[in-house]
Amino acid sequence: MLGSGIIKGFYITAKNFVGSFFTTERLTTIQYPEVRAKLPHASRSFPFLVYDGDSPIDGLRCVACRICEKECPPQCIYIVAERDEKGKIMKKPRIFDIDYSVCMGCQICVEACPFDSIKMDNVYEIAVRDRYEGLLMHRDQLAKPNSYFHHINATDATEVDNRLAEEKRKAEEKARAAAAAKAAAAAKAAADAAVAQAAKPATPPVPETK
Amino acid sequence: METLEQIRDRIAAQFGAGAVTLVTNPGPAAQHSLLLASHAARDIARFLRDDPGLRLDFCSNATGVDWPDKEIVETTKTTQPDPAGGPAKVVETKTKRLQPGCLEAVYHLYSMALKSPAPVIIRLRTVNRTDDVTLPSLTPVWRSCEFQEREIYDLYGIVFTGHPDLRRILMWDEFKDHPMRKDYVSPDDYEWEPTPHDDVLERAKAHYPAPSASTTQTPEVTK
Amino acid sequence: MSATLPDINIALPNGATARRVEDEFHGDLLEISLGPHHPSTHGVFRMNATLDGEIITTLKPVFGYLHRNHEKLGETNSYLANIPYTDRLDYLASLTNNWAYVHAVEKLAGFVPTERCEYLRVILGELSRIINHVCLVGFLLNDLGTSFTPLLYSLRERERMLDLLEELTGARMMYNFMRFGGLRTDVSADWLARLKTYLEGLFARYLDEQDALLTGNEILLARTQGTGVLKPGLAINAGITGPGLRASGVDYDIRKVDKYSIYERFDFRVPLGEHGDTYDRYMMRMLEMRESVKIILQAMRDLPEGPVNDPKAKSRGLRPKAGEAYGRIECPKGELGFYLISDGTPNPYRYRVRPPSFINLTVLEDMCVGQTLADAVITLGSIDIVLGEVDR
Numbered sequence: 001m002l003g004s005g006i007i008k009g010f011y012i013t014a015k016n017f018v019g020s021f022f023t024t025e026r027l028t029t030i031q032y033p034e035v036r037a038k039l040p041h042a043s044r045s046f047p048f049l050v051y052d053g054d055s056p057i058d059g060l061r062c063v064a065c066r067i068c069e070k071e072c073p074p075q076c077i078y079i080v081a082e083r084d085e086k087g088k089i090m091k092k093p094r095i096f097d098i099d100y101s102v103c104m105g106c107q108i109c110v111e112a113c114p115f116d117s118i119k120m121d122n123v124y125e126i127a128v129r130d131r132y133e134g135l136l137m138h139r140d141q142l143a144k145p146n147s148y149f150h151h152i153n154a155t156d157a158t159e160v161d162n163r164l165a166e167e168k169r170k171a172e173e174k175a176r177a178a179a180a181a182k183a184a185a186a187a188k189a190a191a192d193a194a195v196a197q198a199a200k201p202a203t204p205p206v207p208e209t210k
Numbered sequence: 211m212e213t214l215e216q217i218r219d220r221i222a223a224q225f226g227a228g229a230v231t232l233v234t235n236p237g238p239a240a241q242h243s244l245l246l247a248s249h250a251a252r253d254i255a256r257f258l259r260d261d262p263g264l265r266l267d268f269c270s271n272a273t274g275v276d277w278p279d280k281e282i283v284e285t286t287k288t289t290q291p292d293p294a295g296g297p298a299k300v301v302e303t304k305t306k307r308l309q310p311g312c313l314e315a316v317y318h319l320y321s322m323a324l325k326s327p328a329p330v331i332i333r334l335r336t337v338n339r340t341d342d343v344t345l346p347s348l349t350p351v352w353r354s355c356e357f358q359e360r361e362i363y364d365l366y367g368i369v370f371t372g373h374p375d376l377r378r379i380l381m382w383d384e385f386k387d388h389p390m391r392k393d394y395v396s397p398d399d400y401e402w403e404p405t406p407h408d409d410v411l412e413r414a415k416a417h418y419p420a421p422s423a424s425t426t427q428t429p430e431v432t433k
Numbered sequence: 434m435s436a437t438l439p440d441i442n443i444a445l446p447n448g449a450t451a452r453r454v455e456d457e458f459h460g461d462l463l464e465i466s467l468g469p470h471h472p473s474t475h476g477v478f479r480m481n482a483t484l485d486g487e488i489i490t491t492l493k494p495v496f497g498y499l500h501r502n503h504e505k506l507g508e509t510n511s512y513l514a515n516i517p518y519t520d521r522l523d524y525l526a527s528l529t530n531n532w533a534y535v536h537a538v539e540k541l542a543g544f545v546p547t548e549r550c551e552y553l554r555v556i557l558g559e560l561s562r563i564i565n566h567v568c569l570v571g572f573l574l575n576d577l578g579t580s581f582t583p584l585l586y587s588l589r590e591r592e593r594m595l596d597l598l599e600e601l602t603g604a605r606m607m608y609n610f611m612r613f614g615g616l617r618t619d620v621s622a623d624w625l626a627r628l629k630t631y632l633e634g635l636f637a638r639y640l641d642e643q644d645a646l647l648t649g650n651e652i653l654l655a656r657t658q659g660t661g662v663l664k665p666g667l668a669i670n671a672g673i674t675g676p677g678l679r680a681s682g683v684d685y686d687i688r689k690v691d692k693y694s695i696y697e698r699f700d701f702r703v704p705l706g707e708h709g710d711t712y713d714r715y716m717m718r719m720l721e722m723r724e725s726v727k728i729i730l731q732a733m734r735d736l737p738e739g740p741v742n743d744p745k746a747k748s749r750g751l752r753p754k755a756g757e758a759y760g761r762i763e764c765p766k767g768e769l770g771f772y773l774i775s776d777g778t779p780n781p782y783r784y785r786v787r788p789p790s791f792i793n794l795t796v797l798e799d800m801c802v803g804q805t806l807a808d809a810v811i812t813l814g815s816i817d818i819v820l821g822e823v824d825r
Binding site: 002003004005006008009011012013015016025027028040041042043044071072073104105106107108111112120 | 510511513514515516517518520582585586588589592596599600601602603604607609617635642645646647648649650651652653654749
């Protein structure tokens with residue numbers, strides 16, 4: 001019958017309209033900003049820097065290795081390492097800038113970082129009045145505590161914490177073993193020297209430098 | 211499906227041995243291709259499309275590649291007998307040879323009728339990159355080349371003879387250069403933006419008067 | 434007024450009046466420029482049409498407004514850094530773009546993805562086909578003037594699928610999820626179970642409802658049947674691929690022809706049209722969505738355990754051996770191919786995208802000439818273009 005398709009269509013729209021009062025399955029929108037959809041843990045927007053402890057400068061995990069700067073596809077990261085009084089490069093950034101207006105949130109910096117220091121934030125309301133400087137994020141704006149990372153993505157943050165703790169424990173064990181071995185070797189060398197050349201003073205073993 | 215060697219031999223038998231050369235591909239994909247002489251290219255293309263054994267009726271992809279002039283240093287070793295009667299000396303002579311560049315158009319052909327899973331690739335090369343950059347258009351054979359050849363003309367500057375409507379397609383009509391060429395120098399007069407990269411900043415600055423005090427702060431200065 | 438032009442209104446037999454068409458103007462051609470900022474052009478796309486009355490006599494597509502020389506960017510980036518850029522080509526189905534690119538790089542470098550990865554790629558690829566077709570059906574109906582109801586239902590379902598993908602990949606559209614020889618992360622069983630529940634529940638209901646709402650609707654039939662006809666011979670010669678080609682009755686689906694990835698293990702049918710008109714192209718999408726659901730459910734059933742990444746393949750600092758490769762897959766809009774030439778450096782020497790939307794536009798004029806302007810709008814809508822891919 002001509003028109004039956006149209007009548008069927010009206011039935012569907014009526015079902016959706018009435019249904020939207022009773023079930024969220026039929027509902028299309030929510031009332032932002034009063035109501036906000038819950039973001040999933042993996043949700044990402046822009047990168048930030050994680051710091052441990054209380055100091056956003058001393059606690060930064062970043063060692064200014066510049067791998068992320070090199071890997072970043074749109075080249076929005078800019079890093080200059082800190083130097084001490086003698087001009088020697090230190091393992092932390094003096095400048096760490098991310099241009100949020102250029103960043104495309106691809107997460108490649110996070111994958112590239114070997115120190116788990118750069119992670120993805122999930123803020124999305126970052127509108128500013130100044131188009132240029134306002135979205136150029138500096139080190140102090142980017143640094144956020146580890147507790148914040150736990151807050152936005154507890155699964156990943158716990159996993160990273162456990163991994164870092166494990167690495168630290170292993171490094172400590174290794175250092176302890178190395179120190180013990182060095183002490184033993186030193187004692188042995190001292191004993192040997194004492195036996196062989198009682199007249200000459202034993203030279204202390206040179207500590208290993210890395 | 212015939213192998214590429216068989217196709218080459220059949221083309222050579224019909225159009226002369228100079229009309230076709232096999233270009234091997236050393237990579238793991240091993241997609242070899244046929245380099246066609248441009249004077250016979252359109253006839254060969256028609257042959258490839260209409261031959262009942264090939265029926266390459268679908269030209270999937272047409273694109274350009276730029277091969278700039280390349281300086282190749284060749285080292286030859288010659289043995290020269292010592293006139294004083296001593297042992298012969300080995301003399302290395304280095305010769306520099308300029309391999310002339312060209313622009314290349316690459317076409318990936320498939321057969322929809324025979325449902326061939328592997329492409330037959332044909333390539334056409336221009337004489338040089340500057341003044342003799344014409345190639346015969348394959349649009350009369352495969353309509354799918356129409357926009358793609360316009361794109362090659364736009365981005366690489368290959369002039370296709372016999373193309374029905376050869377105009378720029380992606381760049382605007384007044385644009386001068388061909389941006390996909392390897393020696394294309396991109397403009398640096400972008401709007402002044404304090405990107406974190408100083409070299410970009412410096413180049414962009416040259417195009418604009420000194421910005422006002424509120425925006426002169428370079429990213430070098432941390433707060 | 435009536436004194437100077439006494440006979441401008443003609444009385445009709447039913448009592449109404451009609452405006453007389455002045456004879457000296459009849460036959461004059463009117464050139465109009467539709468776009469680039471026009472809601473029916475799906476982005477910044479322009480159609481320079483010449484009209485005789487309401488009938489189109491010529492139509493020239495003009496584009497490039499979104500051109501950013503994607504291919505040049507690709508030649509300056511490393512192989513890994515190109516993956517997020519491919520997301521921006523066809524932004525309605527980013528996962529298939531990722532897939533086509535990694536497929537070409539895998540051919541270039543000789544990597545083989547793991548079993549589990551292949552299954553997951555099929556699941557994600559088909560999901561993105563569904564998302565694309567859901568959008569297409571909604572926007573096509575919007576072009577027809579069915580202001581908003583079908584589009585809103587479509588976007589509601591798309592939103593649910595995007596929520597699932599956001600949970601998995603972290604982003605709603607720019608996923609950046611595939612890697613050479615694998616995926617960025619593994620997919621949890623819980624996520625797959627939820628996807629399955631969704632596809633069998635709400636999404637199946639959506640498909641049935643959309644069918645009931647639209648497929649038999651007399652107005653839709655009157656508007657779409659017989660408009661924008663594309664003959665199979667021209668379609669093949671002009672390199673049309675995807676649902677637009679199959680609507681003309683040409684049985685060519687790269688999933689079946691190339692048998693890339695693991696598609697030969699699944700039981701699915703390729704829907705074919707008969708007339709090549711806008712209605713057939715619409716129906717192709719509705720039917721393909723059902724087939725995609727079938728493929729996803731089969732892939733979930735057979736999904737093997739195991740590693741998701743090929744341990745031999747590396748993504749960062751990849752330097753393939755010199756050579757070239759052309760890899761193509763069936764993306765929702767047609768054949769998406771990547772042609773790569775490597776010269777052994779970390780950047781591709783040549784990086785070419787074979788964009789299906791761009792090549793499918795070749796015959797837009799042939800399909801629109803002789804039709805009314807309103808039909809040109811829905812013909813363009815049924816070709817399914819995304820300007821991010823056309824302009825690159």
